[in-house]
Amino acid sequence: MPEIVQIGPFRPQLVEPEKFTLTVENNKIIDADIELGYVHRGIEKLFTTKTYLQNLALAERICGICSGIHTLAYAQTTEGVIDVQVPDRARYLRTIYMEIERLHSHYLWFGVLAHSLHDTEAFLKIMGEREKVQDLLEFLTGNRMNYLINTIGGVRRDLNEKKIQRIRSVLKDMKPLSDHIMTLLDDNGRFTKKTKGVGILRKERALAVGAVGPVLRGSGIKSDARKDDPYAAYGELDWEVITEKDCDVRAKSLVRARETYESMKMINQAIDNLPKGDIVGELGDPLVTESIGRVEAPRGELFYYIKSNGTNIPERVKVRTPSFANDFTIIEMMRGDYLQNARLIIESIDPCFACTDRVTIINAKTGKKRLAKLE
Amino acid sequence: MAQPKISVYRFMAAGCNGCDVQILECLVPRYKLADLGVGVVFTPEEANVLAVTGGVNIKTMEELKSIYEKLQPPKLVVAVGNCALTKEIFDKGYSMVGPPDKIIPVNFYISGCPPRPQAIVTSIAKALGAKLEEKEDYWATPEEYRGRHEFDSEKCIGCGACAQVCSSDAIELTENNGKRTVKVDYGHCSYCAFCQDECPEDAIKLTREYHLVFTDRKQASVTTDVDMQKCSSCGAYFMPQRQLKRALERTEEKVAEYKRYHDYLKETIGVCLSCRRKISNIKKAKQLLSRLSVTALQK
Structure with a gap:
């Protein structure tokens, strides 16, 4: 007899609330269901009540972990609506700030992974070392989470010699942490035992359900908005898109671990080649037009659409966040797997429900429970 | 292991998860939260302190009430972050029904967007009457930190540019008895510092102060007065x-x-x-x- 198992919505093991209803038979998951909306705040409506500048602060608060990349995506899309030339220095600075953010986001994910594997030692080590990145971000931007460093037409704060030195010294400190994570994930590592073969997402299924970011790259597909559609200074730097073939949770972890090295490489290169000049361009008037923009957030491709009516307030802003795209891969990965792996699978996409719940058209209105049914 | 004096249950009620990550960071050894006898628990029945983040939306409201019922005495509720104080930037969102103190009684408010883990830890220590050593350099904020606002009352001309540019309607202008009062409700502020950037007279500054803990959220404000012309x-x-x-x-x-x-x-x-x-x-x-x-x- 199949049983119904409910995970969440409020389980402190998960950082954020979301309800999962699993159908389980003999300890094996045969079907899964997701219910969203616990973090819905009506942001897309709020976007149309504030000016382009004020919306930067709102875009940032869609998600607290990948906050910086939201302002970048919003600013880049707005730059298609407002006539402005972004200075070269600003493009490089954006790259530097966003890659530091990717570091903190990926390390946080490893902390959460260690937490869900009940590995307190690794959790404390990773989170303790990660504090250095957080302190660096606070030092550079003035806030630990919501930095508000990107603005329309450039960035808000410049780098000086003191800040550059601090970045370099923190990067030097972080390399051993990445090495440590790599040893946890190598063939005999502590993480490998529990993550190998768990949550398989085959290449064709990953494409079919529309996975993005490290989840997609963990299934062996080379897709990265930074390479496919270069923005900021990514087109001018030398770096690689990381992919793994194994399709399981370990592959996704390896993608993220190896990406931290790439991020460090990019930051160092960008600092070495930092052009001189202004950090923000002169703003023109908003045109009556539409604009789209996409960037690679730590969790995958982030997409913005803005419609302008010529006033200083946008007419429509639409956001498609990476966690929303990846949410449906959870169902795919859970089917056929064991119940004790459920939490690990949920964590494996690095879910950010604060992101996701902004876009949900809540079925609570119709009383309909099922949000997504695959096949 | 001894039973912790304080066991905290964290509840996220529609925020951006920035504050939740800060609470997670408090568990890192350098903040010495365990030394104070504070532990994090996973069910509301074991907890005697509830940490609420976020401004509460329709879907989380009922859950918040039922979790409050399940808490052990003394049933302390701490609202962490500005969303839990005033809903901040999501104030006019159609799905928001909070802030939490409309739904359940709240004892302490910690302002910040997000509050630094240091602020959370110190406020807990303060509530316990314990002393913390703040010698290490990470307790001090960096030079460009965006903390509580301060007015230079000599410089402010009362033009209201700050109120216009504010991203979360935290600045209010009121006129009374020949005086215009500019009031920053920093429990409502998203600490974006647009006001500081736009002030024509450099009269408003975001200081490095971050210890912002209150028992009444109306205390979270700074004001300045300017004389009006007839x-x-x-x-x-x-x-x-x-x-x-x-x-x-x-x-x-x-x-x-x-x-x-x-x-x-x-x-x-x-x-x-x-x-x-x-x-x-x-x-x-x-x-x-x-x-x-x-x-x-x-x-």
Whole structure:
């Protein structure tokens, strides 16, 4: 007899609330269901009540972990609506700030992974070392989470010699942490035992359900908005898109671990080649037009659409966040797997429900429970 | 392991998860939370302290009530972050029903967007009456930190540019008894520092102060007063004195020739908006305009 198992919505093991209803038979998951909306705040409506500048602060608060990349995506899309030339220095600075953010986001994910594997030692080590990145971000931007460093037409704060030195010294400190994570994930590592073969997402299924970011790259597909559609200074730097073939949770972890090295490489290169000049361009008037923009957030491709009516307030802003795209891969990965792996699978996409719940058209209105049914 | 004195249950009620990550970071050894006898628990039945983040939406409201019922005495509730104080930037969102203190009683408020883990830890220590050593350099905020606001009351001209540019409607202008009060409710602030960037007089600054803990969220505000100018025609207060003075100075700075008409300019801008439509005032304004345009021609 199949049983119904409910995970969440409020389980402190998960950082954020979301309800999962699993159908389980003999300890094996045969079907899964997701219910969203616990973090819905009506942001897309709020976007149309504030000016382009004020919306930067709102875009940032869609998600607290990948906050910086939201302002970048919003600013880049707005730059298609407002006539402005972004200075070269600003493009490089954006790259530097966003890659530091990717570091903190990926390390946080490893902390959460260690937490869900009940590995307190690794959790404390990773989170303790990660504090250095957080302190660096606070030092550079003035806030630990919501930095508000990107603005329309450039960035808000410049780098000086003191800040550059601090970045370099923190990067030097972080390399051993990445090495440590790599040893946890190598063939005999502590993480490998529990993550190998768990949550398989085959290449064709990953494409079919529309996975993005490290989840997609963990299934062996080379897709990265930074390479496919270069923005900021990514087109001018030398770096690689990381992919793994194994399709399981370990592959996704390896993608993220190896990406931290790439991020460090990019930051160092960008600092070495930092052009001189202004950090923000002169703003023109908003045109009556539409604009789209996409960037690679730590969790995958982030997409913005803005419609302008010529006033200083946008007419429509639409956001498609990476966690929303990846949410449906959870169902795919859970089917056929064991119940004790459920939490690990949920964590494996690095879910950010604060992101996701902004876009949900809540079925609570119709009383309909099922949000997504695959096949 | 000894039973922790305080066991915290964290509840996220529609926020951005920034505060939740900060609470997670408090568990890192360097903050020494365990030394204070504080532990995090996973069911509300074991907890005696509830940490709420976020501004509570329709879907989380019922859950928040039922979790509060399940708490052990003394049933302390701590609202962490500005969303839990005032809903902050999501204030006008259609799905938001909070802030939490509308739904359940709240004992402590920690302001910040997000609050630093240091602030969370110190507030817990304060509540316990324990002393923390704040010797290490990470307790101090970096130079460019965006913390609580401060007004330079000498510099503020009361123009209200800060209130216009504010991303979360945290700045309010009120007029009373010949004074204009500029009030920053920093429990409502998203600490974006747009006000600091846009202030024409550099009168508002975000300081490095981050220990912002209250037992009443109305305490979270800073204000400054500026004197208002009476209309020379009808006698009603209509604009801050200093703003008028600055407007005049700027005009004369931009076009040096206008200094000749200082007295006329001063008289004309000293009339309130409704009185400017009166015939006698229109006449005066026209005279001034013709004088100014003659100056421009001569130039």
